[in-house]
Every structure is written in structure tokens, then in C-alpha cells.
Amino acid sequence: EPEVTQTPSHQVTQMGQEVILRCVPISNHLYFYWYRQILGQKVEFLVSFYNNEISEKSEIFDDQFSVERPDGSNFTLKIRSTKLEDSAMYFCASSARQPQGTQHFGDGTRLSIL
Amino acid sequence: GEDVEQSLFLSVREGDSSVINCTYTDSSSTYLYWYKQEPGAGLQLLTYIFSNMDMKQDQRLTVLLNKKDKHLSLRIADTQTGDSAIYFCAVTSGSARQLTFGSGTQLTVLP
Numbered sequence: 308e309p310e311v312t313q314t315p316s317h318q319v320t321q322m323g324q325e326v327i328l329r330c331v332p333i334s335n336h337l338y339f340y341w342y343r344q345i346l347g348q349k350v351e352f353l354v355s356f357y358n359n360e361i362s363e364k365s366e367i368f369d370d371q372f373s374v375e376r377p378d379g380s381n382f383t384l385k386i387r388s389t390k391l392e393d394s395a396m397y398f399c400a401s402s403a404r405q406p407q408g409t410q411h412f413g414d415g416t417r418l419s420i421l
Numbered sequence: 422g423e424d425v426e427q428s429l430f431l432s433v434r435e436g437d438s439s440v441i442n443c444t445y446t447d448s449s450s451t452y453l454y455w456y457k458q459e460p461g462a463g464l465q466l467l468t469y470i471f472s473n474m475d476m477k478q479d480q481r482l483t484v485l486l487n488k489k490d491k492h493l494s495l496r497i498a499d500t501q502t503g504d505s506a507i508y509f510c511a512v513t514s515g516s517a518r519q520l521t522f523g524s525g526t527q528l529t530v531l532p
Contacts, residue, residue, distance in 0.1 A: 311463075313463075338518060340518075340519070340520075342520070342522075348524075349522050349523070349524050349525075350464070350509065350511075350520075350522040351522075352519040352520060352521070355518050355519060362518070363517060363518060363519050365519070398463060398464060400464075402518070409452075409454070409466055409469055410454075410466070410518075410520060411466060412456070412463045412464040412465075412466075413463050414461075414462055414463035415463050
């Protein structure tokens with residue numbers, strides 16, 4: 308069964324550094340998402356992306372965050388200047404064309420900011 | 422905005438049925454999902470229900486939706502030790518695609 312893949316599985320970064328989290332969505336999917344889960348808290352929506360632009364974003368997704376689909380397969384989340392509170396598990400998801408298509412998630416990247 | 426709540430823990434005996442409950446606040450919720458998370462793994466989609474349905478059955482899984490009470494439940498028949506995991510309820514509202522998640526219910530299956 309096709310799946311969403313995320314790399315790396317664990318990223319350790321110094322505070323203030325830039326970090327890029329990578330995702331390969333399911334190949335025929337058109338909608339892409341990032342969520343995060345801070346330890347002990349709920350999974351929170353960050354951003355959705357369709358047709359090469361952001362379609363929805365939450366209050367969490369401020370100017371420090373950006374997303375990109377640099378080629379036909381990858382979908383990336385960049386955090387420009389990481390803060391301690393960015394430490395979390397980051398999940399990528401993708402869904403197909405149909406309205407409210409079900410979202411399929413990757414295994415996540417655990418981001419640790421030191 | 423939408424708020425989704427779940428109880429945090431549930432323990433059952435192997436072979437019994439498990440019922441995991443979820444409540445939500447937005448009456449315009451359109452799709453309601455159940456995801457499973459095993460240790461160290463991502464969120465695995467189990468099943469979903471559209472808001473114009475009351476019930477959906479998929480093998481050992483039964484989803485019940487009470488729109489009046491804004492209550493969603495997931496019943497797992499003949500629960501096995503391999504069902505031990507965290508179960509998340511998630512909903513979309515209106516035309517938005519973003520998922521709003523509950524806090525997850527840790528299901529422990531005792532032998």
C-alpha cells in the first residue's frame with residue numbers, strides 16, 4: 308500500500324538554526340499537510356498546501372515557517388530560526404482530490420531543539 | 422473553533438469489546454475520523470464517517486455518530502493485544518480540510 312514517508316526520523320538542532328523537514332507524499336495525492344504534536348499535547352494543524360500554494364494555515368504557522376514543493380515528489384517544512392518551543396513531533400499528511408479526501412500520515416519527524 | 426475531547430485511558434480484557442468515545446463542539450463537522458498510533462509510529466487511518474451517516478461497520482470496527490449530542494464512538498469487537506495503541510478522534514468542519522484532533526485514548530488490552 309502506498310505510504311507517506313518522512314525524513315529524518317529524528318532531528319536535533321541548536322536553537323536559532325534553520326531546519327528543513329522532508330516528506331514524500333503518496334504519488335497521486337494533490338493536497339499536502341503539516342501537523343505537529345508537542346509532547347503531552349494534542350496533534351495540531353499547521354498548514355495545508357494545494358496547487359503550489361498554501362490553502363489554509365493556523366495561528367501557529369507564523370513567518371518563521373514556510374512550506375515548499377520543490378519538485379514533483381517532495382514536500383518540505385522549513386523553520387527559519389528554531390526556538391525551544393518548536394521541539395515536537397512533526398507529521399506530514401497527504402490526501403487525494405475528492406472533497407475532504409482522507410488524510411494519510413507519515414511516521415513523523417521528532418524535532419529536538421537544544 | 423472546534424474542540425474535540427476524548428477520555429485518556431481505557432483498559433479491556435482480551436476478547437472483550439472496546440468502546441472509545443469522543444465529543445466535538447462544531448455542529449458543522451463534516452467528516453469524522455479515527456486514527457490509531459502505535460509506539461514510535463505515525464497516525465494510521467482506521468475508518469471515517471460522513472456526517473449524514475449514523476453508523477458505519479468495517480470488520481471488527483463499528484463507528485456510531487450521534488449528531489444531536491455531537492458524540493462519536495469507535496467499537497472494537499473481540500479486542501486483541503495487537504489493538505493496544507493510542508486512538509485519536511479527528512474531525513473536519515465545514516469546507517475546511519484541516520483536521521482537529523482529540524487528545525487520544527490509550528487503549529490497553531489485558532491478557
